[in-house]
Amino acid sequence: MISNLLNPEILIDQVINGLTIGGIYALIALGYTLVYGILFMINFAHGEIFMFGSFGGFWALTYFVNRGITGNHPILCVAVAFLVAMVVSSVLGALLERIAYRPLRTAPRLAPLISAIGASIFLQNVMMLIIKARMQVYPDIIPEEFLEMGPVSISYFQIFIISGSVLLMVGLYLFIQKTKVGKAMRAVAEDREAALLMGIDVDRIILITFVIGSALAAAAGVMVGMYYSQINHMMGFIPGIKAFTAAVLGGIGNVVGAMLGGYFLGMAEALGVLFMPAEYKDVIAFSLLVLVLIFRPRGILGEVVSERA
Amino acid sequence: MKKKLLALLLLFFIGNFLAPPVGHADQWGVITIPPGKPIKIGMGTMLTGDYASMGIDIKHGAEMAIEKKGKILGHRVILQAEDDGCAGPPSVAIAEKMCNDPLVVGLIGYMCSGGSKPASDIHNKYKVVMISASSTALELTARGIPIFFRTCWNDKIQARRAAAFALSRKWTKVVVLHDKSDYGQSLAEDFAENIRQKGGKILAMEGLTRGDKDFTPVLTKIKPLRPQLIYFGGMAAEGVLVARQMKRVGLRKTHFMSDDGCYTEKDFIQAGGKATNGCYVTYAKEPDPEWVKEFESKYGPRQTFSPQAYDAATILMMAVERVAKKQADGTLIIGKKALRDAIADTKYNGITGEIAFDPYGDRSGSVVVVYKVVEEEGKRFFKQMAF
Incomplete structure (x- = not known):
């Protein structure tokens, strides 16, 4: 199997596989990291927000298919599906913040964590009741085509996921760095009380953070649905954990770190399979996490934040 | 504590002696269905989760057979289906529950081999027969468990x-x-x-x-x-x-x-x-196309193992009918060993073809x-x- 490593064609293929899944991990990981950066809590219901987003897109697409309008405007339908998914997830994220986390903002740090786990189980079960626990299949409205470049072939879906996730991430980065709201987000992350004294509406900024994180997860949800075709109420669990791992790998609280962590994890999974039997895919991911945390306890890009009370 | 235990044990033995001698003693004990109570057929299959379509299909197959039969010797037959998650731990929990339910005569299931394997040990302990419609792993019939049968093939x-x-x-x-x-x-x-x-x-x-x-x-x-x-x-x-x-x-x-x-x-x-x-x-x-038509008019398109489940339920009910002894007051007495032997003796032309079991519980001549x-x-x- 080692000979595979020397085979550039396989290497390129695996890099593309890694970039595809890595982009999805990164998009979800951003939600974890944004919330952690501001509230210092892990939003364990984030995987379920991703799942609801995927279903939002699924419902929209199914509606279009039933109306028979996907044939003429497939791209427009997909764009609307993304929009619907983002709205569903954003509303859900905002509601979660309002109902499950805001009342506990001054409580001990374990309380919102437990609240998050509760919300996660609750949301899984809500979806289970809606879909009667059956697997749902994303409608195939855009047939899968391949871009052939010599021995390497890339699916247009892969190109779409890779470029789409990069675009979204660049957009987010610019938003945080260049806009007024982004500046306020950074200020709240740095010191909430001081930001409040400077006249920043902290509650609003926190809400916006949840909405942005949720919308990114929704985009990832629709991409996963279109790429893998099957979705169910438990689909948020594994990507949620992987993305959390990615966020921690990159340094939780750090936006660029979450992106890096996502790609790092995706690549490690894809390339790791070349050295080891495929059944150890998850072992590779979590061993890496342990290793990075031993040598860099705050993650790859983690900065040492001053101790807080 | 010890004394209490001893007393309990003593009571148990005396109780055994005092129990009215029943003429239909069975080596493995009997199942008693009191008058007015239904005969329950247990089922372990996946009702939620990734393979639920397959599991619900199995449930429909058995349900159809049981609804068709309606009653055995004046007792209503009902299906009690539980979600076995296609995995060991829930299957074992269901096995304990079913085997300790005095009205359960036998079980159709479990859906997956990974569930049937540990559950069959529990069923063997209580000697409650199980017929799986879908567990195909080779070792299930190679472990010398007398109460396990299947209407599917082995791998x-x-x-x-x-x-x-x-x-x-x-x-x-x-x-x-x-x-x-x-x-x-x-x-x-x-x-x-x-x-x-x-x-x-x-x-x-x-x-x-x-x-x-x-x-x-x-x-x-x-x-x-x-x-x-x-x-x-x-x-x-x-x-x-x-x-x-x-x-x-x-x-x-x-x-x-x-x-x-x-x-x-x-x-x-x-x-x-x-x-x-x-x-x-x-x-x-x-399976028999006539049967498929009937099934699909009721439940929609069939998936995989509903015919095997239909046959499994039919075989179980036939065996119950054969060995159950009706008392004057309507009570049914079913010998567990007799029931097992009746299933092992099955010669039946089902909707999935000729059904007979080899000594291991596998279907002989499956294609x-x-x-x-x-x-x-x-x-x-x-x-x-x-x-």
Whole structure:
């Protein structure tokens, strides 16, 4: 199997596989990291927000298919599906913040964590009741085509996921760095009380953070649905954990770190399979996490934040 | 504490002596159905989760047989179905519950081999018969458990048939994948063994994780081996993703073949889209078409094991009817050993063909057929292959 490593064609293929899944991990990981950066809590219901987003897109697409309008405007339908998914997830994220986390903002740090786990189980079960626990299949409205470049072939879906996730991430980065709201987000992350004294509406900024994180997860949800075709109420669990791992790998609280962590994890999974039997895919991911945390306890890009009370 | 225990034990023994001597003593004890109480048939199958379509299909099969029968010797028959999650731990919990329910005469299930295996030990402890409609792992009938039967085939036959088919098509360079479950892995290993013995070559064997969605890394890894066939031992949820992603990584000339776990129209043909055209799966002979028509008018398209479940329920009810002794007040006394022996003696022409059991609880003379997913006149379906 080692000979595979020397085979550039396989290497390129695996890099593309890694970039595809890595982009999805990164998009979800951003939600974890944004919330952690501001509230210092892990939003364990984030995987379920991703799942609801995927279903939002699924419902929209199914509606279009039933109306028979996907044939003429497939791209427009997909764009609307993304929009619907983002709205569903954003509303859900905002509601979660309002109902499950805001009342506990001054409580001990374990309380919102437990609240998050509760919300996660609750949301899984809500979806289970809606879909009667059956697997749902994303409608195939855009047939899968391949871009052939010599021995390497890339699916247009892969190109779409890779470029789409990069675009979204660049957009987010610019938003945080260049806009007024982004500046306020950074200020709240740095010191909430001081930001409040400077006249920043902290509650609003926190809400916006949840909405942005949720919308990114929704985009990832629709991409996963279109790429893998099957979705169910438990689909948020594994990507949620992987993305959390990615966020921690990159340094939780750090936006660029979450992106890096996502790609790092995706690549490690894809390339790791070349050295080891495929059944150890998850072992590779979590061993890496342990290793990075031993040598860099705050993650790859983690900065040492001053101790807080 | 010790004294209390001793007293209890003593009471128990005295109680045994004092119990009215019953003329229908059974080596394994009896099941008593009091007048006015229903006869319960237990069922363990997946009702929620990834393979729920298959599980609910099994439930419908048994339900139909039981509704048709209605009553046995004046007692209503009811089905008590529980969600076994296609896994060991919930199956064991259901087994404990069912075996301790005095009205349960036997059970149809469990759905997956990984559940049937540990649950059969519990059933054996309490001597409550179980007939699985879908657990095909070889070892289930090789463990000397007298109360286990199945109306499906065992994987030895399935693996041999699949391998023979592959070799008849001159597919000798084969990659084998499985889902690491009791069912998928043992089937895949058996298949590989058959291929090797007959001169074929196994280029690689890899395990996948149930519930995972991305198999492109492992498929890319086996791509340079240029296999003629990828055989997958496992269920439709993962099988359909392998079939789809094979095309994606560029394994477009490689054939895909899988097992009865993928013989479901909903989760394989529909979920896979056009990527599943040309895939092969193994399954039993088609059941009686009259029965299929009746079933589908009631529950919609059938998936996989409903016919086997229908036959399993029918056999169990026939055996109950044969051995139950009706008392003057309407009470039914059913000897557990007698019930087991009655099932073992079954000679019955069911909707899935002639049913009889060998001494191990396997169905004798079961036939496994190869199907191919084809598209004809806009319809995509499993077509039986002449082989």
